[in-house]
Amino acid sequence: MNILLDLAICSFYVLASVNLGAVLLGFLKVKPAQGHSPFTLIATAFLLGQVGLVAPWTTLGLLNTFSPFAIRTILLVCFFGGLFFAWPFYRAALSSLWTASRILIHELTIWKIIALLVTSLIVVDGLTAFVSPPHGDAEAFYFPIAKVMAAAERLVILPGYEAFSQVGLFGEFHFAALISLGSLEAAKWFVWFTALAAAVMLVGIGSQIGVKHRGQLLILSMLFTSSTFFYYISDGKVDLFAAALGLAAYYWALQVERIGGPFVIALVGLFSGMSVVAKISYLLAVLPPVFLLVVWRHLVTVNSGGTLRDKIFSTTKLMLSLSFWVVLALIPHMAKNATLFHQPLAPFVTSDRSQDWLNQTWFDAGVTRWILLTYPFSLVFGQYPMQGGGLSVLLLILVPLTLFLPKSPSLSNSTSFQLTLAAVMGIVLWNIFRASVFAPRYLLATLLLFIPPVAYGTEAYMQAEVKPRLLSGIAFVCILITLFVNLLEMKDHTAGVLNAYMAKDEISCTYSGCGVGVWKKVNKIAEPGERIYMANYYRFWLRSDLLQCVSTTKEREEFSLLDSPEARWHFIFEHGFHFVMMDETTHSATIEALDLTRVPDWLNVTVVVEEGPNTLLFIESLDPSKHARYACQQKEFPAWGIYPIH
Amino acid sequence: MKYIPQQAVTNKDAVSRWLKIGASVWMAFFVLLSLIFSNAVHFFLYSLAQITGIPGIEQYFVQVREFLLQFFTAKYLF
Numbered sequence: 001m002n003i004l005l006d007l008a009i010c011s012f013y014v015l016a017s018v019n020l021g022a023v024l025l026g027f028l029k030v031k032p033a034q035g036h037s038p039f040t041l042i043a044t045a046f047l048l049g050q051v052g053l054v055a056p057w058t059t060l061g062l063l064n065t066f067s068p069f070a071i072r073t074i075l076l077v078c079f080f081g082g083l084f085f086a087w088p089f090y091r092a093a094l095s096s097l098w099t100a101s102r103i104l105i106h107e108l109t110i111w112k113i114i115a116l117l118v119t120s121l122i123v124v125d126g127l128t129a130f131v132s133p134p135h136g137d138a139e140a141f142y143f144p145i146a147k148v149m150a151a152a153e154r155l156v157i158l159p160g161y162e163a164f165s166q167v168g169l170f171g172e173f174h175f176a177a178l179i180s181l182g183s184l185e186a187a188k189w190f191v192w193f194t195a196l197a198a199a200v201m202l203v204g205i206g207s208q209i210g211v212k213h214r215g216q217l218l219i220l221s222m223l224f225t226s227s228t229f230f231y232y233i234s235d236g237k238v239d240l241f242a243a244a245l246g247l248a249a250y251y252w253a254l255q256v257e258r259i260g261g262p263f264v265i266a267l268v269g270l271f272s273g274m275s276v277v278a279k280i281s282y283l284l285a286v287l288p289p290v291f292l293l294v295v296w297r298h299l300v301t302v303n304s305g306g307t308l309r310d311k312i313f314s315t316t317k318l319m320l321s322l323s324f325w326v327v328l329a330l331i332p333h334m335a336k337n338a339t340l341f342h343q344p345l346a347p348f349v350t351s352d353r354s355q356d357w358l359n360q361t362w363f364d365a366g367v368t369r370w371i372l373l374t375y376p377f378s379l380v381f382g383q384y385p386m387q388g389g390g391l392s393v394l395l396l397i398l399v400p401l402t403l404f405l406p407k408s409p410s411l412s413n414s415t416s417f418q419l420t421l422a423a424v425m426g427i428v429l430w431n432i433f434r435a436s437v438f439a440p441r442y443l444l445a446t447l448l449l450f451i452p453p454v455a456y457g458t459e460a461y462m463q464a465e466v467k468p469r470l471l472s473g474i475a476f477v478c479i480l481i482t483l484f485v486n487l488l489e490m491k492d493h494t495a496g497v498l499n500a501y502m503a504k505d506e507i508s509c510t511y512s513g514c515g516v517g518v519w520k521k522v523n524k525i526a527e528p529g530e531r532i533y534m535a536n537y538y539r540f541w542l543r544s545d546l547l548q549c550v551s552t553t554k555e556r557e558e559f560s561l562l563d564s565p566e567a568r569w570h571f572i573f574e575h576g577f578h579f580v581m582m583d584e585t586t587h588s589a590t591i592e593a594l595d596l597t598r599v600p601d602w603l604n605v606t607v608v609v610e611e612g613p614n615t616l617l618f619i620e621s622l623d624p625s626k627h628a629r630y631a632c633q634q635k636e637f638p639a640w641g642i643y644p645i646h
Numbered sequence: 647m648k649y650i651p652q653q654a655v656t657n658k659d660a661v662s663r664w665l666k667i668g669a670s671v672w673m674a675f676f677v678l679l680s681l682i683f684s685n686a687v688h689f690f691l692y693s694l695a696q697i698t699g700i701p702g703i704e705q706y707f708v709q710v711r712e713f714l715l716q717f718f719t720a721k722y723l724f
Contacts, residue, residue, distance in 0.1 A: 382718045393677070398673075400668070401669065474674065478674075485680070485684050
């Protein structure tokens with residue numbers, strides 16, 4: 001696909017989201033002149049537009065009409081229909097950008113260098129997001145389900161991941177829409193824009209506690225050197241959608257008492273509800289802290305007057321109002337699970353026993369205790385399995401500078417203190433219920449709340465320090481080293497990915513063990529709708545018809561109950577599989593169970609291709625009297641499904 | 647911007663002087679730790695070892711890194 005076309009598709013989708021969000025902000029009576037930064041308003045509009053688009057995408061998906069034509073029509077309506085509402089936001093943002101540039105031009109050289117390094121990190125992240133193929137979990141579920149939705153033009157249960165398909169789909173819908181418009185690269189790049197929106201919301205939160213331009217640069221420095229943030233800009237997972245929505249919820253939670261009115265609470269509810277849809281863990285890590293912030297700031301505001309009864313009444317009304325908007329945000333998700341699984345409250349409340357994946361334990365008690373005892377260092381330096389990165393070391397380095405800040409006359413009124421306590425609450429709640437699941441991305445929006453106060457303290461200290469500015473000098477050296485080293489590490493990774501991108505054809509996975517040759521072969525020789533038994537997690541590179549016809553969880557469970565290789569081969573043939581895809585690194589038990597020396601005489605199994613740990617087998621019957629009992633057919637065009645053969 | 651008392655940022659106050667010394671040591675320690683764990687620095691030292699022909703630099707660095715890393719991977723528990 002043409003690079004310029006990919007860029008254009010993504011940009012169009014982004015602008016359509018912003019314009020739709022601007023319309024919704026207009027309905028909610030949120031205006032540019034209410035003391036918000038124009039960038040914060042554009043980021044809010046962008047995220048609100050994403051929230052708004054999920055509703056029609058869910059509807060189209062459930063009605064089996066998620067077609068390119070319908071998607072294009074809705075986006076065009078959003079783009080042109082919202083342009084009038086969005087235009088003031090764009091104009092204000094351009095003016096603000098010009099002002100910020102002029103401020104930077106007159107800044108000290110050291111701050112210009114910091115700005116240059118941060119900008120370079122952001123640009124490299126964007127490039128990597130565009131050129132990197134989906135990786136890891138994104139290859140297993142997030143992009144395959146999007147690819148299948150785009151091809152089948154409907155909401156689907158991904159074969160092999162039926163239970164996991166009950167999770168809230170947010171980022172996946174946007175991926176599916178962009179893939180449907182014809183561009184995988186646009187879908188990948190869209191995450192970068194969402195990451196930028198998250199960055200803007202975090203800077204906006206900083207502004208609420210008094211951070212100025214230098215502090216904003218510090219916020220961006222800490223954010224874009226947090227590996228648990230920048231890893232997910234380019235790998236294709238959906239964690240950053242949740243993080244951006246969670247940060248937007250926190251930002252608008254700080255506005256409820258400042259601006260007032262019933263519609264700001266709508267923003268808080270929609271963003272926090274959708275953040276839970278986008279990432280289930282936010283039910284513990286974000287939703288309660290958001291409620292805490294809203295209620296706390298309300299109580300501080302009403303403290304000066306009114307009876308206790310009035311306060312209880314107003315607080316209850318506020319919580320009910322917030323809960324209403326949270327539930328409203330959950331409706332598309334509930335509709336999806338009600339239709340596909342007959343379990344509207346899944347995966348939280350379900351009669352399906354296969355939801356054990358929700359009750360995860362990653363480490364034993366000893367390791368979990370050690371992780372907790374080494375907080376917050378484990379959050380920064382930890383390299384535990386499945387951790388997925390950590391927070392920036394700059395958070396630890398700069399935190400002592402907050403000790404120089406004078407004590408607030410009233411802690412309960414201090415926004416910094418409120419945010420910090422809300423963040424601690426989220427972390428405590430997560431560790432009460434899931435302490436051994438140590439992955440900062442599961443509570444990312446909450447963890448990032450520590451950044452603004454540290455940036456504020458650092459900026460305030462640097463502003464006030466008199467000569468000799470030794471401590472400021474040390475802080476600058478640490479900031480520059482951290483930024484520079486991060487840039488070096490990312491540059492190498494990006495260069496490698498870029499080379500692979502330029503050389504690619506239809507398969508662009510770049511890590512060793514991916515099995516490029518295996519995917520190319522099966523895509524080339526498999527007839528439309530032929531079934532593949534997957535002893536492999538990562539399946540994104542399959543053709544979209546083949547993806548819809550792979551082995552289901554039920555078939556794998558039935559397979560595991562069989563007690564001989566002959567019975568297993570018979571099972572595979574009977575269920576209509578023509579191929580077996582094996583990954584030795586993840587499915588060695590299955591490979592052993594399929595003993596190639598004990599294939600029934602009437603079955604011919606040949607090794608088509610082997611590449612590293614990946615092997616593709618072809619299966620055909622030598623006995624004309626033997627027939628498969630299942631086949632994958634396109635009975636509901638364009639979707640493929642598995643049906644019994646009569 | 648919140649006002650930071652002048653004495654907090656000069657060396658005239660004993661508490662803030664010790665706080666500044668402590669903060670400096672803290673900052674230096676953690677930036678050093680991050681450099682030790684950094685792949686870029688590891689590669690730099692490897693290159694340095696290749697150029698100078700002194701393999702000990704990288705070896706020593708790897709030993710220090712492995713020792714420190716066990717505290718952040720709980721490997722010492724196994």
